[in-house]
Amino acid sequence: MIHLFNISKHYENQTALRDVTFSVEKGEMVFITGPSGSGKTTLLRLIYLAERPDEGTISVAEWELGKMKESSIPLLRRNIGFIFQDFRLLNNKNVFENVALALRIRGVDEKELKIRVFDALKEVNLRHKSDSYPLALSGGEQQRVVIARAIVSDPTIVLADEPTGNVDSDTAAGIIRTFKEINARGSTILVATHNRDLFRGTGRRVLKLDTGNLVGQEAG
Amino acid sequence: MIPYSFRLAAQSILHEKWINFLSILTIAACLLITAFVAVFVYNVDALTKKLPEKFSMMLYLKDNLPGAGIENILNTLRGDDAVETVKYIPKDEALKELKAELKDATYVLEGLDENPLQNSIEIKLKRSVLGPEAVKKLSTKVKAIEGVAEVEYGEKFLSAIYSIKMGIRALGIIFIAIMSAGVIFVCYSTVKILFYRKNEEIETYKLIGATKGFIRAPFVIEGAAIGFCGGLLSLIGLLSLHYILFLELSLSIPLFKTIIFPSQISPLLPLTGLLLGMTGAVIAIGRIRY
Numbered sequence: 001m002i003h004l005f006n007i008s009k010h011y012e013n014q015t016a017l018r019d020v021t022f023s024v025e026k027g028e029m030v031f032i033t034g035p036s037g038s039g040k041t042t043l044l045r046l047i048y049l050a051e052r053p054d055e056g057t058i059s060v061a062e063w064e065l066g067k068m069k070e071s072s073i074p075l076l077r078r079n080i081g082f083i084f085q086d087f088r089l090l091n092n093k094n095v096f097e098n099v100a101l102a103l104r105i106r107g108v109d110e111k112e113l114k115i116r117v118f119d120a121l122k123e124v125n126l127r128h129k130s131d132s133y134p135l136a137l138s139g140g141e142q143q144r145v146v147i148a149r150a151i152v153s154d155p156t157i158v159l160a161d162e163p164t165g166n167v168d169s170d171t172a173a174g175i176i177r178t179f180k181e182i183n184a185r186g187s188t189i190l191v192a193t194h195n196r197d198l199f200r201g202t203g204r205r206v207l208k209l210d211t212g213n214l215v216g217q218e219a220g
Numbered sequence: 221m222i223p224y225s226f227r228l229a230a231q232s233i234l235h236e237k238w239i240n241f242l243s244i245l246t247i248a249a250c251l252l253i254t255a256f257v258a259v260f261v262y263n264v265d266a267l268t269k270k271l272p273e274k275f276s277m278m279l280y281l282k283d284n285l286p287g288a289g290i291e292n293i294l295n296t297l298r299g300d301d302a303v304e305t306v307k308y309i310p311k312d313e314a315l316k317e318l319k320a321e322l323k324d325a326t327y328v329l330e331g332l333d334e335n336p337l338q339n340s341i342e343i344k345l346k347r348s349v350l351g352p353e354a355v356k357k358l359s360t361k362v363k364a365i366e367g368v369a370e371v372e373y374g375e376k377f378l379s380a381i382y383s384i385k386m387g388i389r390a391l392g393i394i395f396i397a398i399m400s401a402g403v404i405f406v407c408y409s410t411v412k413i414l415f416y417r418k419n420e421e422i423e424t425y426k427l428i429g430a431t432k433g434f435i436r437a438p439f440v441i442e443g444a445a446i447g448f449c450g451g452l453l454s455l456i457g458l459l460s461l462h463y464i465l466f467l468e469l470s471l472s473i474p475l476f477k478t479i480i481f482p483s484q485i486s487p488l489l490p491l492t493g494l495l496l497g498m499t500g501a502v503i504a505i506g507r508i509r510y
Contacts (some may be wrong), residue, residue: 048427049510050427070509070510071432073510074426074429074430074431074432074510075429076429077426077427077428077429078428078429080429082427082428084427088420088423088424088427090421090424092235092421101424101425101428102428102429104224105425105428105429105430105431105434106429149428
């Protein structure tokens with residue numbers, strides 16, 4: 001489903017990724033771990049084409065990203081559910097509208113949209129907060145709104161960047177439980193985290209990054 | 221997608237009401253001035269279109285031309301596409317008219333043994349040939365007809381009127397173009413500001429897979445709405461001024477009665493505002509990159 005081959009990415013005076021190669025198969029749930037600055041976020045950004053690699057090739061589902069035209073990027077991104085580290089919630093829209101946005105860009109009709117948004121909110125246990133605005137929510141609740149927005153469109157791939165960075169351990173456990181449920185329904189999930197507790201005991205594959213190098217993998 | 225874009229645009233217009241209100245006022249002022257210029261140019265045009273009714277070309281005939289020769293000339297002229305009417309004026313009739321015009325100064329004609337005037341033909345031209353070049357061409361043509369001694373028409377006057385008309389029309393077009401650019405610039409600036417303000421939001425749209433059309437649509441609709449409202453406001457202003465100037469003031473100043481108000485300008489103002497607003501918005505958004 002996701003294949004990276006000899007990927008390197010350099011910024012002005014530092015190397016973010018060096019010769020990284022790995023694959024994530026369809027239906028897999030994989031963790032990428034490493035300290036801050038190890039290249040986890042850059043790796044995810046390359047997968048959803050927020051940036052392009054300096055060297056190497058990436059393919060996601062049926063797309064070869066290096067050959068992808070700019071006009072096709074929305075199509076790729078509609079197949080991916082993102083959980084951003086900085087949430088990227090729209091503060092002038094309530095929880096319902098934030099989640100609905102992922103369906104509105106796909107042109108889903110209003111009736112179906114309502115059902116799917118409430119289902120997604122129910123899944124993250126936030127249905128009762130649908131009228132609230134992001135700034136009135138706690139960090140954990142905001143995180144769950146982002147998850148609802150990522151899963152509401154039933155994406156084939158879910159990318160999560162530090163999804164538990166702002167939450168307590170109970171909420172983090174809840175988030176991982178949600179990921180497992182989504183994964184069980186067939187979505188491929190790639191989670192970038194520095195929190196080792198998150199994958200310990202899950203039995204899932206863990207890729208280790210250090211200063212831009214893939215230094216190994218283990219079972220969580 | 222379309223109704224949602226309209227909703228977003230409406231929300232933005234209400235949320236940023238002051239900046240939008242000021243833009244609408246500026247656009248209305250620009251379009252009102254533009255409409256005034258358009259009405260002025262239209263009136264100058266209308267005035268010059270009435271020229272054929274007053275403009276005539278005089279053909280003086282050679283002396284002792286027989287009746288058949290005169291009839292021949294008249295027939296040739298009647299057959300010309302550029303000629304509207306033809307009127308033969310015998311020299312006796314011309315003298316009678318001259319005397320009537322001179323009134324108390326008929327003494328200037330005393331002592332003349334014979335009529336000094338010539339038989340002549342007055343022709344009026346069709347509107348389509350009233351340009352200086354066309355009239356000159358026609359005068360050369362009729363002068364070449366056998367029996368015609370001289371052709372006279374207000375060449376300089378006609379050229380001057382034509383130049384004034386063309387000059388005013390050109391200035392009007394330039395002025396309207398400048399004002400249109402002004403309206404586009406106002407819409408451009410407004411949408412650009414709103415676009416920058418929503419930069420974060422737009423980035424999120426892009427990241428979750430929104431197409432360029434989805435991102436652009438609310439801004440284009442907003443630009444169009446601002447332009448349309450500006451146009452509507454200018455129309456209200458124009459109709460109010462029309463009412464005051466033409467209907468109220470014309471009672472005391474009759475000059476205002478002669479001004480023609482082209483009614484087709486009414487739907488054009490909001491439509492022009494809408495199109496210019498859309499253009500400004502499209503330019504403001506520019507190229508969206510992922």
